[in-house]
Amino acid sequence: MANGQTPKLDKLDKGPWPSFVREIKRAAEKSPMSKDLLGLLELSYTEKIGHWKHGGIVGVLGYGGGVIGRYTDVPDKFPNVEHFHTMRINMPTGWFYTSKALRTICDIWEKHGSGLTNMHGSTGDIVLLGTRTEELEPIFSELTKEGFDLGGSGSDVRTPSACVGPARCEWACYDTLALCYDLTMTYQDELHRPAFPYKFKFKCAGCPNDCVASVARADMSIIGTWRDDIQVDQSAVKEYSDKGLNIQKDVCGNCPAKCMDWDGQKLDIDNRSCTRCMHCINAMPKALRPGKDRGACIMLGSKAPIVEGAQLSSVLIPFMKMEPPYQELKDLCEKIWDLWCEEGKSRERVGEFIKRVGMGNFLEAIDIEPSPYQVAYPRDNPYIFYEEYFEEGDDEEEAGEE
């Protein structure tokens, strides 16, 4: 509260786990902004209403994204959080930092803002919480001098993010870091100058384990996969069995495609039926590996439940080679954007747009051949009703031939 007492927040600070309240209190020791933030939050907990206004005209010159405006409606009680804008900073691909880079960001933020950060937001960016309008340009200037750029916010391409990929993971089926960096650099205009009906997120996951949860959180999920057979080392499979792993029950029994069988000596995989779920590979990493012909599955349309309900991505291209300069992927993106920008409604995510117009119509409009892999759920009916692709009069001709 305005008197500095925060009894409700103090309760959150009592458990064994780290609390955001503890961190804000630490920041409040040297930042008046953080001190007022605690007071405002206590007030919200007491009155059970929020006191923030979101949006507005704040930003840095030339950019339409990266700064999220926040003003409080009780500036008389908490003058230090009268302005409390958030800045999104484009994170290094795969979230690899040097400690010097982290210190640089923190120093800039303690000098110009509240000192509070969120590492990282749901899109993956570094989120810097709380600064005044007049501090935005100086912060931007200092950040760019150190090699950082703002990320995306608003109706634009959001900061693309990637899992650590081949840098630390043996399962990466393509170089997620290289693709993420390439997309970020290629789509600078789309990142900083909002021109879409709503946000558009890319996430690059190196394998079907999908550690960045791209299938649930990205409009375009680029998930590493392979199209040949799983590599099997039968002697290593036997070794797992000898050491007590119940292969029939725990590996074959949990395979969603039921495409493998273990006779006690040899693991048989019907690769044509495999859905590339990675379960068997995760269970026996020394014995099984993804195939050698690797690339990515391109999926489209997931989102969190903001306007309509949550959606998961659907398969758009079952397999695409993922090699620089990634022209096939970029051509696909641009076709999707052209259609979505032309026909999409305001605040309609691309997944909602597809739902509205129908996957069949969408695929036709972006000139993608329908495929049985484009299903809502594994082993479900395809979206495409092939009879629609008969030309008018086909039936009559066939009838005439009989």
Added chain:
Amino acid sequence: MADELTVEQVADAMYNMIKSAMGEKKLKPMDLQKAMIEHFGADRCDKKLCKEAIKSLIDSSRCVYTYFGGSFIEIPHEEGAAKG
């Protein structure tokens, strides 16, 4: 070609559109693009030219990006929520 449109001509037309809609309707970049192509004709004005015109409006500070549930282009003004 005497008939060829310049970025500034499109930017001026966009600016006038934003000015006349001010206070009544917030315009998105796509609204401006569609209106310009319709106004000047698809043979004289395309998406690329509109993109350049928007860039010119923003970089010259004649317009700013705003956010109210979606991103818009507006003429700079004092926000009600930003106390003097």
